Amino acid sequence: MLGSKIAWDDTVLPFQLDASDIRGRVARLDGVLNRILAQHAYPPEIEALVAEMALLTAMIGQTMKLRWKLSLQVRGDGPARLIATDYYAPTAEGEPARIRAYASFDANRLLPRVDAFSQIGKGYFAILIDQGKGMVPYQGITPISGGSLSSCAETYFAQSEQLPTRFSTTFGTTRLAGGEEHWRAGGIMLQKMPKASPFAAQQDNEDGLLQAADILNDDDFEDWNRANILLDTVEDMELIGPHVQPTELLVRLFHEERPRVFDPQPVHFGCNCSEEKVRQSLSIYSAKDILRMTTDEGVVTADCQFCGAHYVLDPKTVGFEAEESPDGDAD
Template identity: 40%
Template sequence: MRDVGVRTEDDRVLPFAVEGLDVRGRVVKLGPALDRILRRHAYPPPVARVLGEATALTALLGSALKFNGRFQLQTRTDGVIDMLVVDFDAPDRLRACARFDAERLAAMAEAGTLTTGDLLGHGHLALTVDQGAEMSRYQGVVALEGNDLEAAAHQYFLQSEQIPTRVRLAVGEAFTSDNDASGMRYRAGGLMVQFLPHSAERQRQADLPPGDAPEGHDIADADAFEDDAWVEAKLLADTTEDHELIDPTLQSERLLLRLFHERGVRVFEGQSVHEECRCSRPRILATLRSFSQQDRDDMVGDDGCIGITCEFCSRHYEVEPAELADEPV
């Protein structure tokens, strides 16, 4: 652990604890890694914003893995953005892509309805932990019903992990000057706070509303069942402004000090992350070999090669059929 005040770099996840509130959490600030992902695909600003939120959320959740595995966030919906995929390969690799309908996006822009919930529409969000071939895979699925990714994350922890959790996400552009160039660059930030008291009873969350109560009976306020420490932690987390999460001049330590200084906050060793795709020529060849000979023949283009473009990094591969003739034993 280290004292608050040490500089936190971009593209880093910073774990912290507020022992006075029985709270633990993480802060992420993404700069160059996110900007490379979004600029490479030249996503329209609304799509870039939603994918940036998903990438920040994935970094918050995936960085908690204690083993070399993969954490994936994926959405499938009927919205303008019908698919998001973000991969976090522990301990530090991120990649992401989105699929969207440009015509529907233009129509929504004219109507002025461009919230994250509107763009995603209805469908589901799946969070998958893949620990490798030797271990079982875990997947949690929550419904997306016109809600944003913050609300979806809260629902996931309520039904899957049963850990009281608060998440804040923000994406924007900020002026950045470095050795390469100066200009507006995409940035994203996220804050996750979780209530982890020693007593399981204190961690118990209020039940979901039971529906219409009989006449003459009032439904108890859900907040009345929550622990006072958690109520305080939620209120403090909710004061986080978007600009604080994406400001390149505001260190994560300073943000945490602003939020929790009265209770005492401790930060732990941060985890750097970077953008890196898993695609490679050997992987492409292995994938193509999994298809039948007829399927591979159908893939051959007019130039006599099979062309493959990675959806994540846009790298293009040209494969000659002869490269697939001799499969490794």
Template identity: 40%
Template sequence: MQDIESQLGELGFAGDDMVVPFQVDALDVRGRTVQLGPLLDTILSRHDYPEPVARLLAEVVVLTALIGTSLKFEGKFTVQTKSDGAVDLLVADFATPDALRGYARFDAEALEAAVVEGRTEPEQLLGAGILAFTIDQGSYMQPYQGIVQLDGSSLEDIATTYFRQSEQIPTAVRLGVAKLFDRDDNGERRESWRAGGLVAQFLPQEPERMRQPDLPGGDGDDGELSHDVDDAWNEARALVETIDLDEMTDPEVGAERLLYRLFHERGVRVYPAQAVYDRCSCSRDRILGVLKGFTAEEIDESTAEDGKITVTCEFCSTAYEYTPDEVKKA
């Protein structure tokens, strides 16, 4: 751990695809920030998603990296949407210690219609549904799942609601996605995806200071605050809200410089960064284990004209081939 002012004067910034934990003692705030570059570009380019879909999935991947890397045990953290919109499924998961992956499913015709009609805001593409956060500690532990309604809010706001409902910790979330354009060594135009995010949480020593105003209950509830929000958290939240999209995605800014811009007047400390990698958990044996549950009829229906059963991983697009006899003997 070191003071960020000292770190800014040294070499060795965390760089892309590294989650940086931080702490602002004067405001009783702890959090994590990240900029995803090559990792995210690989995940999105692998499926050649349309731009509106890529942007949505990028936000989910960033959110998963920020929360997943906070796990203190061996397990998996998953963020998943299920909805009735043109983009009906977004899923990303983080498997300890450092494996991150993501996938999106969408209706091409519905997406095209939405783009033509100008309905390309995230809440419009997702529609009505749920956002689920799942923590799985393995076969000997019951998974924990927190569910938040997709109510037309941004993913930032929905994630904030999740923390408020499930962990009852005052939390601020910022997410940003950008497509960058440059030229390669031959002068050819190229594009790449980047994204960044920050999660800040108010964790004072006195738990009563964490108390938050009640959520509006509807049915005429005017939503007025029932008590004052802690001044330290008010300040921290206001600072986080000043973050621009460019700051979160610009490789010249980086995680440490962003934190310095936000909290230098209060003093901010950073902890060793944690790398995340584009790693899928699929394998030939795992998929074979799923296929062995097929009936003889299902095996026959899955066998192509070349006599093979081919299964392609939705996440990493790796194709696995099996013979019917291989599956029946499994």
């Protein structure tokens, strides 16, 4: 499609539907997504999975407190083995959040012209929240289910958090007038905030996984169902096109639900890899192990899967039997 850069690109707009007790986020990713995918020459099927995962990460991550980290992972036994994303919450008020993502896949097993999600196979969808030094990270896992990564995330919130959640997402390549082709993604997240139903654990679902109806009473379910019907009317171009602002979209979709918006959160591409962290990861290896990792050129190398950074280290300075410190002093 033809499009143009808009002010809302690479932002997440939190909102609330006061008439329905529903909160949500509208997200648009442009430069962030393009930067993520530009690090690798992924096949189209893998690009689609990474794009959707990054969009989900932006919307879910917006609720993270300052300095917290959110990680999403999908692991499967199909050609798409791993999709991993990280969301770094701002370190201070007014600063942007940062996102990074990468995928691991078996190119020889990928099926061309086959739905991207089906190439994950059987596996799990996981969310990890790191609250910082001295805190125990939280991890929740749910089986791969539904027909998209968005469905997996919805199942996770219903099953692990007992929060009815809905995502509407779209993504693809776009071309600025007279410019180069690049990626853009947009989505809306809705989340109902009731108390969990006391009968939720007793539901006899075919796959053992909770759904929204299992954790809502009649009145809450009516509000939730009405908001979902309204969300079903959203069009792809309203989510990623240059002509409809997120605030205008919320009014168009939910004007009877009394939408109220909050300050938007800017999102940038960001990676926290460093030579120090590479050295830390190698500190568990003996000198014999380090020797096996040493190249014919006499160095140890490491590449960041997220940002493509390349590190070259002197083997004498790494491992728990290092002969020298990084600054050249003998240990």
